[in-house]
Amino acid sequence: MPQRLEATNDFVVKFANVNGSGSASANRLFAKAILRMGVPATPRNIFPSNIQGLPTWYEVRVSEKGYLGARGGIDLAVAMNPQTWDRDVKEIEPGGYLFYDSSKPMPDSKFRKDVNVIGVPLTEMCNNAYSDPRQRQLFKNIIYVGALAALLDIEAAVVEQLLAEQFKGKDKLIAPNVAAFHMGRDWALKNLQCPLGIRVARRDAIGDKIFLEGNSAAALGAVYGGASVCAWYPITPSSSVAEAFERHCRRYRTDKETGKGRYAIVQAEDELASIGMVIGAAWNGARAFTATSGPGVSLMQEFLGLAYFAEIPAVVIDVQRGGPSTGMPTRNQQSDVLSCAYASHGDTKHVLLFPEDPRECFEFGATAFDLADRLQTPIFVMLELEIGMNERLCAPLAWDPARKLDRGKVMTAADLDAARTFGRYLDVDGDGIPYRTLPGTHPSKGAFFTRGTTKDRMARYSEEGPDYVDNMERLLRKFATAARLVPPAIAKPAREATRAGVIYYGSTSPAMDEALDVLRERNIHLDALRIRAFPFGPEVEAFLDAHDSVFLVEQNRDAQMRTLIVNELGVDPARIVPVLNFDGSPITARFIVNAIAERMTGANVKPLRKAVP
Amino acid sequence: MTYIAKPKFRHPSLPTNALGFTRRDYEGTVSTLCAGCGHDSISAAIIQACFELSLPPHRIAKLSGIGCSSKTPTYFLGASHGFNSVHGRMPSVLTGANLANRELVYLGVSGDGDSASIGLGQFAHAIRRGVNMLYIVENNGVYGLTKGQFSATSDRGSKSKKGVVNTDEPIDLVGMALQLGATFVGRSFSGDKAQLVPLIKAGLLHGGAAFIDCISPCVAFNNHEGSTRSFDYVRAHNEAVNRLDVIPARAEITADYAPGETVDVRQHDGSVIRLKKVAADYDTSDRVGALTYLQRRQEAGEIVTGLLYLDEEPVDLHQSLKTAEKPLNALSDAELCPGAGELAKFNASLR
Numbered sequence: 001m002p003q004r005l006e007a008t009n010d011f012v013v014k015f016a017n018v019n020g021s022g023s024a025s026a027n028r029l030f031a032k033a034i035l036r037m038g039v040p041a042t043p044r045n046i047f048p049s050n051i052q053g054l055p056t057w058y059e060v061r062v063s064e065k066g067y068l069g070a071r072g073g074i075d076l077a078v079a080m081n082p083q084t085w086d087r088d089v090k091e092i093e094p095g096g097y098l099f100y101d102s103s104k105p106m107p108d109s110k111f112r113k114d115v116n117v118i119g120v121p122l123t124e125m126c127n128n129a130y131s132d133p134r135q136r137q138l139f140k141n142i143i144y145v146g147a148l149a150a151l152l153d154i155e156a157a158v159v160e161q162l163l164a165e166q167f168k169g170k171d172k173l174i175a176p177n178v179a180a181f182h183m184g185r186d187w188a189l190k191n192l193q194c195p196l197g198i199r200v201a202r203r204d205a206i207g208d209k210i211f212l213e214g215n216s217a218a219a220l221g222a223v224y225g226g227a228s229v230c231a232w233y234p235i236t237p238s239s240s241v242a243e244a245f246e247r248h249c250r251r252y253r254t255d256k257e258t259g260k261g262r263y264a265i266v267q268a269e270d271e272l273a274s275i276g277m278v279i280g281a282a283w284n285g286a287r288a289f290t291a292t293s294g295p296g297v298s299l300m301q302e303f304l305g306l307a308y309f310a311e312i313p314a315v316v317i318d319v320q321r322g323g324p325s326t327g328m329p330t331r332n333q334q335s336d337v338l339s340c341a342y343a344s345h346g347d348t349k350h351v352l353l354f355p356e357d358p359r360e361c362f363e364f365g366a367t368a369f370d371l372a373d374r375l376q377t378p379i380f381v382m383l384e385l386e387i388g389m390n391e392r393l394c395a396p397l398a399w400d401p402a403r404k405l406d407r408g409k410v411m412t413a414a415d416l417d418a419a420r421t422f423g424r425y426l427d428v429d430g431d432g433i434p435y436r437t438l439p440g441t442h443p444s445k446g447a448f449f450t451r452g453t454t455k456d457r458m459a460r461y462s463e464e465g466p467d468y469v470d471n472m473e474r475l476l477r478k479f480a481t482a483a484r485l486v487p488p489a490i491a492k493p494a495r496e497a498t499r500a501g502v503i504y505y506g507s508t509s510p511a512m513d514e515a516l517d518v519l520r521e522r523n524i525h526l527d528a529l530r531i532r533a534f535p536f537g538p539e540v541e542a543f544l545d546a547h548d549s550v551f552l553v554e555q556n557r558d559a560q561m562r563t564l565i566v567n568e569l570g571v572d573p574a575r576i577v578p579v580l581n582f583d584g585s586p587i588t589a590r591f592i593v594n595a596i597a598e599r600m601t602g603a604n605v606k607p608l609r610k611a612v613p
Numbered sequence: 614m615t616y617i618a619k620p621k622f623r624h625p626s627l628p629t630n631a632l633g634f635t636r637r638d639y640e641g642t643v644s645t646l647c648a649g650c651g652h653d654s655i656s657a658a659i660i661q662a663c664f665e666l667s668l669p670p671h672r673i674a675k676l677s678g679i680g681c682s683s684k685t686p687t688y689f690l691g692a693s694h695g696f697n698s699v700h701g702r703m704p705s706v707l708t709g710a711n712l713a714n715r716e717l718v719y720l721g722v723s724g725d726g727d728s729a730s731i732g733l734g735q736f737a738h739a740i741r742r743g744v745n746m747l748y749i750v751e752n753n754g755v756y757g758l759t760k761g762q763f764s765a766t767s768d769r770g771s772k773s774k775k776g777v778v779n780t781d782e783p784i785d786l787v788g789m790a791l792q793l794g795a796t797f798v799g800r801s802f803s804g805d806k807a808q809l810v811p812l813i814k815a816g817l818l819h820g821g822a823a824f825i826d827c828i829s830p831c832v833a834f835n836n837h838e839g840s841t842r843s844f845d846y847v848r849a850h851n852e853a854v855n856r857l858d859v860i861p862a863r864a865e866i867t868a869d870y871a872p873g874e875t876v877d878v879r880q881h882d883g884s885v886i887r888l889k890k891v892a893a894d895y896d897t898s899d900r901v902g903a904l905t906y907l908q909r910r911q912e913a914g915e916i917v918t919g920l921l922y923l924d925e926e927p928v929d930l931h932q933s934l935k936t937a938e939k940p941l942n943a944l945s946d947a948e949l950c951p952g953a954g955e956l957a958k959f960n961a962s963l964r
Contacts, residue, residue, distance in 0.1 A: 210963035220959070226949040228941040229712045231705075252951040260937045262948055264712040266930075269738040273705040276698070276735070280709025283696060284674070284717075285942035287949075288709060302699050310696075396960040401953040405946050438942065439674045439694035439710070440717050447671060449687055449695040461642075461687070 002114045004197035005095040009039045009064035011075040011198040013148075016088045018081050020052030026141030027058040028391075029162055030148060034062055035211060035393065036158045038203040042068040042510075044390050044586060049236070049326035055084045064205055068357075068393060069511030070586040075198055076152075078144060085110065097196055099148065101140075118192060120147050125183060139180040146184025151192065153199040156185060210358075210396050214387035215291075217358035217397065218317050219244035221365020222289055223252055226405045227315070229288035230265045231277035233296060236330055237385040238319035241291035242267075271296035275303040275314065282313045283450065285410070285438040287369045289315035294336045295324060297343065304378055305344030308475075309452040311425075311434070313372035313408070316340075317365065317381045319388040322584050331584025332386040334506055337560035340380045341534055346453070347472060351482050352380045352534040356509035357387055359394040360532075364487070366399075373408035375482050376433060384555075386507040386586045409435040416445040424448045424459035425471055432477030479535055486533035489540050492516070494525040500600070501547035503540075503576075505531040505561060507586065508553055514589035515596070522593075524600055526551070534564060541569050544576075551596055553579040555587055619643050631667035639664045641691040645684065651803035651829030651844075652682055652751050656689045658806055659720070659749075662813035663690065666861060673718045674710055678703040678732060681758050682724035682751035682829075690720075701732025704739030704748070708930070711744055714940040715931050718817060719746040726756050729765040729784045736786070740793040740822050745929040747816040747823045750786055751803070753831040754842035761834035772839030785911070787921060790824040791904050796927035797823035798903070800918045802847050803830070807856070811886075812920060814859040820881040821927025828916060852910060854895040854919040858887040878923055888920060897923045 005011070013030075017023035027043070034041040042061045048054035061071050076097040077088050092098060094114040100106070102119025111117055122143055126136040149159055160178055167173040188194055219241050222230070232242040246265050253262040268274040274290040281288035292300070297318055307314045320336045322328030340352055351371060353364040361383060368379040409429075411422055416437070422445065425434050437446035448459040456462040457470065494516075504512045509530060516528055529543045544550060544565070552562045559578035566573050579595045581587040619642070627635040639660040644653050663673065670692035677683035679700035686695045698706040707721045721739075728736045728750050739748070754771065756762040763771075766786065767779045790798045797819040801809040809827065816823035828847050830836050836843045841850075862883030878886045878897070888897065896902055903922045910917045937944075 206964075208960075208964075210960050212963045224950050224956070226944075226946065228944060228949065229709060231709065252955060253949075255937065258937075260935050262937045262939075262941065262944055264931075264934050264936050264941060266708070266712070266742070266934075268705065269734055272702060273708075273735055273738060276702045276705025277709030277712065279698075280676070280696075280706035280711075281713040281941075282709070283706070284710040284713035286713030288713070303702065306699050397956055399950075399953045399956045405950070437694075438714075440672050440714065443669060443671050444692060447692050447694050449697065451697045452699075 002116055003095040004116055005075055005093060005097070006197040007075070008199055008201050009062055009203065011062050012071050012073060013060045013062070013076045013078065014074040014088070014091070015058040015078040016081040016084050017056050017058065018083070019048055019050050019054045019056040021141070022138045023056075023080065023141050024058070025166070026145050027060075029159065029166070030145050031060045032162055032211070033149070033154050033158045034060070034200055035206060036162065037155060037200055038206050039064055039200055040066045040068065040205055040393055042392065044070060044386070046585075047330050049330050055081050062200065064203060066205060067510060067514040067589070069514055070588045072588040072590045076196070078148070080144070089115070097198070099144070099151070116196075118151065120144065120184070120187065125187065129183065139176070142177055142180040143184035146181040147188040149181070150185045150188035150194045151196050153195040153201065155202070156182070206393070208396055209393050211391050211393050212358050213240070213389060213391050214355065214358040214361040214383055215240040215319065215389060216244040218355075218361040218365035218381060218383060218388070220248050220397070221362040222315070222317075222369070223248045224362070224399060225287065225366030225369035227287045227289050227369055228263050229278065229281035229286045230263070230290070231268045231274040231288070232265075232291050233268050233271045233274050235293045235296050237321050237389045238291040238293045238296070238317065240389065241317050241319065271299040272303065275300040275316070278314045279303060279307050279312050282372070287313075287315075287373070289317060289369075291317040291319065293319050293321050293329070294339065297336055297339055301344045304350070305346055305348055306452050307378045308344060308348045308350065309346065310450050311376040311436070312378075313376050314378040315368045315372050315381065316378060317383060319383040319385060321385045328584055330385070332384055332507065332586050333556055333582060333584065334384060334554050335556040335560065335582070336382065337556065338563060340382065341564055349479055349535070350378050350380055351375065351486060352382050353487065354382050354505040354532055355387065356506060356530065357394045358392050359397060361387065362397045367487070370406040371482075371485060374406050374433070374485060375478060376408060376436060377478070377482075382506065384507045409433055411435050411437050411441070411446060413442045416442045422446050423457045425455060425474070426457045427474050427477065431481040432474050432479070433481060483535040483537050486535065486537065488537045489532055489543070490530045491539070491543065492528040492530070494527050495520065496525045498525040498527055499548040500525070501527045501529060501543060501550040502553060502596070503529045503531060503543070503550055503561070504553040508555065511587045511589045511592055512553060515592035518589060518593045519596060522597065524597060526596070531561065536565070536568060540565070544569065544571050549575055549577060551577050551579050553587070553592055555581050557582045617643075630664055632669060634664065634667070634670070636660060636664045638692065639670055639690055641686070641688040644688040646681060647833050649832040650681070651753060651831070652685050653688070654803040654806065655749065655751055655809070655827055655829055656685050658809045658813055660689045661806075661810045662817060665810070666814055666817060668718060668817065672716070673720055675720045675722065676703050676707045676710065677722040678724070678727035680724040680727045680756070682722055683727055685751070686722050701727050701730070702735055703727065704732065704735035704744075707746055708739055708742065708744050711746060711930065712936070713942040715745070715936065716940050719744070720817070721746050721748040723748065723750050725750060725752045725754060725764040725766040725786075729786055733765070733784070737789065737793055740790055740795045740824060742930045743794065743796065743822050743928055743933065745821055745931070747813070747819070747825065749813070749825045749827055751829045752786070752826055753829050753835055754840070755831050755835040757831050757834060768841040771841045772837070774834050774837055785907070786824070787826045788904060788907060791900055791922055794822070795824045795922070796821035796924035798922040799824070799920045800826045800828070800916070802828045802851055802916075802918055804844060804848065805851070805918070808853060808918060811857045811859045815857060815880070815884075815886050815920065818859065818861070818880055818882050818884045819927065821924070821929045847916060850914060850916045852915040852917050854890075854892040854917060854921065855897070856889040856891060857920055858889075860885040860887060878925060880925060881927065886920065886923070891919070897921065
């Protein structure tokens with residue numbers, strides 16, 4: 001008999017399924033049931049670029065301590081896909097568990113000696129209970145949830161309640177689903193040793209936290225931030241941002257009497273048209289955004305340059321993924337940092353925001369529009385597939401009832417009549433931000449012709465060098481203003497004084513939190529700084545100054561944030577040590593701990609790369 | 614081009630329109646195009662049309678791409694906001710602008726390089742969405758600013774100034790606009806102001822996607838023997854199917870023509886287009902018939918001009934999207950932001 005892993009509320013379950021088999025809702029039911037028992041759980045979709053037939057995985061990390069990052073390894077594999085059997089079995093930790101459909105015999109060679117095998121004849125049970133092939137497939141998923149509930153001590157009443165909520169309005173479906181759940185549960189209780197060494201026990205560790213996807217949260221942020229025009233082109237993993245925006249707008253922005261909407265959404269013919277529409281709408285005073293991913297940002301380059309030079313507010317929600325083609329693009333990366341920061345031709349720099357979870361996706365999704373109007377420039381909200389397309393436990397979304405939308409420097413007809421000088425590119429306030437007028441404002445004042453470059457402060461056509469330089473220097477002043485307005489980086493000081501630091505951003509956050517705990521237990525102390533925006537505020541420079549060496553943890557090959565820091569802050573590159581995860585899987589605490597511990601000896605941190613004398 | 618600045622004074626007896634504006638109030642800065650350029654005639658026609666319609670200049674937004682034609686919005690409607698965007702992408706910028714404020718008049722100015730080559734996709738999609746606009750292509754069959762390369766509307770067999778013969782089939786933007794569902798399609802010639810001005814007026818008043826292909830010879834690079842876009846060639850092959858007058862809404866309609874010679878078409882805004890038929894059997898309400906007619910005449914080497922198709926009840930993008938009547942750029946915080954109470958309910962649904 002292999003040893004049995006023993007753990008309560010601290011394990012990883014990975015479901016291996018076939019895409020399109022209806023497993024997603026059953027797996028979600030499983031994760032949700034654990035959350036309802038008051039135990040933090042984080043699901044992750046690992047899915048192919050495919051609609052039906054290819055392998056797909058759903059990983060649930062259960063962690064009473066609230067570690068929401070990916071852990072690595074599997075304690076219980078639910079192997080429902082013969083295609084991936086071998087690799088799924090290989091990933092199981094020694095002493096872990098393998099749950100499989102035992103309707104057909106499997107050769108001994110397909111099992112591992114150090115893994116506990118749990119066979120449930122799912123297909124046989126389905127075939128006996130149902131005649132309709134589609135029902136056989138769908139209920140098989142619910143049956144395995146039932147069996148797992150018995151094996152992991154998940155409360156039946158919780159699952160019944162969730163099924164009732166899920167099928168509310170389609171009440172006929174509740175009873176058969178509950179029956180299928182109990183079919184699996186009863187079989188397991190009767191035939192298997194329940195519970196396993198790993199199990200769930202009711203706790204109160206969730207509080208008022210909510211469970212949602214970052215894409216939906218960012219879209220809701222856009223609604224709260226006053227976006228009324230959305231133009232987009234379908235691309236994974238960002239399509240669900242636009243789809244969620246439409247859903248939220250139908251709910252919150254539709255006139256009940258007329259059925260008319262206080263919003264406009266256009267699925268454009270490509271990303272060029274998407275950003276073109278956003279720029280046109282924003283030029284004309286509506287808050288507008290597009291949602292896209294890396295390839296879309298590539299296509300938008302020319303327009304982004306125009307928006308930078310012509311100073312048009314525009315919001316781009318970029319849900320990052322792997323590079324071109326299909327396949328890797330359904331995996332996570334932080335690889336658009338540089339292509340967004342310096343998007344386009346000519347001398348350009350853009351404002352980027354890096355949310356860590358759905359709550360910040362909402363917050364930044366709204367704030368981006370205030371920043372865009374205030375700074376009159378494109379703002380990128382840098383989501384990632386990891387937080388965009390996975391449901392994540394996070395603090396509830398918050399909105400200050402007193403908050404007003406900041407429309408920035410827009411001159412009204414009254415302002416123009418008050419004889420204030422209007423020069424579209426005139427720096428009146430010394431912050432680099434000029435005033436603008438919207439088309440249609442005044443019968444005789446304030447009209448101007450919008451161009452990229454080639455203009456003077458009064459928006460008159462000018463090919464003169466000094467006029468160009470004057471304008472470009474003002475844009476730098478504006479960028480310095482941006483550094484004061486964007487969300488500042490958040491420091492997490494170590495408990496003991498240290499000269500070593502670590503910088504991270506975006507979806508790395510939960511893995512980093514966990515890694516810092518583990519490192520501390522190993523007597524390795526690091527001050528941490530989570531960057532939330534570009535341009536960098538003074539706190540980033542101060543953090544770098546205060547440490548001899550700093551690790552920069554990111555999820556791309558080329559250490560793009562490091563490049564940005566070195567380039568923008570003039571830091572000696574040798575002082576920033578990259579820790580890079582870029583295979584498409586979400587970064588884990590194990591990875592970070594190993595990478596950092598390897599480079600540090602004991603608790604005494606020394607500069608990692610001394611200059612050669 | 615001239616380098617002498619336009620004098621600001623005006624003759625006290627200049628006629629004014631219903632708003633009290635003179636024609637000068639619709640002008641822009643002095644043109645920097647070549648002397649004799651067809652595009653300047655189109656700018657003049659736009660100025661005339663807006664003056665005659667008594668449109669408040671600041672309620673017009675003029676948008677363009679890149680190229681000689683796209684430079685022209687500086688030369689008319691100086692009191693209107695203008696946007697010189699990127700090459701071939703005016704249609705998307707105009708679409709977005711229109712979404713933000715449905716109450717302005719949108720005038721898109723483009724060229725054959727801008728719309729038929731780099732911007733063919735955006736041209737097509739703006740038309741098929743039914744964006745409420747007047748889209749004018751100043752079509753000279755050549756790239757002017759980059760000095761004389763063929764454009765995608767150049768006829769096969771047409772000769773460039775350097776003597777090169779074009780071997781590619783031309784793209785007919787009028788035919789495309791008809792196929793893509795434009796609800797107002799016209800073609801004219803920059804040298805025929807009497808036809809062009811009323812066509813622009815009718816297009817500006819149209820409540821959907823209005824498209825005018827305006828042949829506009831390039832005096833610098835495409836006005837020679839062997840070109841099918843020269844002034845001489847177009848004059849010799851211009852076949853107008855109709856002439857029109859535009860009678861704005863609420864204006865008195867007087868009969869100048871004997872019955873049977875004219876057809877009155879009422880547009881959605883109440884204005885009337887009075888068509889004086891030249892080709893007796895041409896029917897402006899028959900989209901398929903128009904396509905066939907155009908292709909037959911093109912085969913015969915003729916350039917068909919006039920109002921070629923009109924749908925009196927166009928459906929525009931805002932109607933399709935069911936957007937609110939109030940312009941989106943004028944919505945208040947309360948109309949946009951659902952507030953803290955709704956957010957609490959949203960949070961509660963996610964536990």
